[in-house]
Amino acid sequence: MERTLSIVKPDGVSKNLIGEVIKRFEGRGLKVIGLKMIWMDKKEAEGFYEVHRGKPFFESLTQFMSSGPSVVMVLEGDGAISKTRELMGATDPQKAEQGTLRRQFASDIERNIVHGSDAPETAAFEIGYFFNALEMFSS
Ligand code: UDP
Ligand code: MG
Numbered sequence: 242m243e244r245t246l247s248i249v250k251p252d253g254v255s256k257n258l259i260g261e262v263i264k265r266f267e268g269r270g271l272k273v274i275g276l277k278m279i280w281m282d283k284k285e286a287e288g289f290y291e292v293h294r295g296k297p298f299f300e301s302l303t304q305f306m307s308s309g310p311s312v313v314m315v316l317e318g319d320g321a322i323s324k325t326r327e328l329m330g331a332t333d334p335q336k337a338e339q340g341t342l343r344r345q346f347a348s349d350i351e352r353n354i355v356h357g358s359d360a361p362e363t364a365a366f367e368i369g370y371f372f373n374a375l376e377m378f379s380s
Contacts, residue, residue, distance in 0.1 A: 243321040244274070245358045246367035253354035254278075258346055259312050262355055265328045265342060266316055269278060275315035275368075275377040283307045289370055292363075305351055313371045317379055322364055325357035355367035 244339035249262050256332065263273060286306035293299050316325060330341025334353055349351035359365035368377075 242317055243319065243361070244315055244317050244368060245321040245325050245364045246330050246356075246371065247314050247316055247358075248308055248356035249298050249312040250306065250352070250354055251311055252305075252348065252352040253346070254310050254312060256346060256354065257352055258342075261314075261315070261346075262267075262342060266314075266325060269318075269324050269328060271316040271318040271321055271324060272380075273314055274317045274379045275338075275372045276312070277314075277371070277376070278310050279371070280310045281307045289367070302351060303344050315368050315372055315377055322358055322360065326359065329353075357368060 247262070247266065249259050253259070253262060267273065283303055286303040287294070287299075290299065290303060290306070293302065318324065328342060330337025330343040332343075332353060333350040334343040334347035337347070342355050343353045358367050
């Protein structure tokens, strides 16, 4: 059993895609074991994307991520990290495969509606960034 963190980003929330994203993940057999709506401030967005600090898109990305509410969730299941990434599609929606969330709904490489952890270590950091043990319900 693997866990991963996903976020419906502010653009996804504003496009009414919360249900669509969750439906895809659940449809792939993943279990939502933690879920909440949050509004990150700039510092919180910077902390979450610490690995990207210094990159040309960091400032714009963290402004975007703190521009409105997001839905953060913890997903559990076999291959949760790769399944989630597969359903999301490539970072750049124009390069994402047909039928993926980003290909279907993202407007550009920054506003790509959804986040998913990319490895077990990043998943552990990202889950701990938003959730404590009492906020996850694994059966
Ligand atoms: N991003 C961007 N410009 C880029 C690369 C990334 O605005 O050239 C944003 C985009 O929102 C992406 C996030 O930064 O989802 C994190 O980048 P990463 O490379 O980790 O992509 P992801 O793991 O989300 O596919
Ligand atoms: Mg990433």
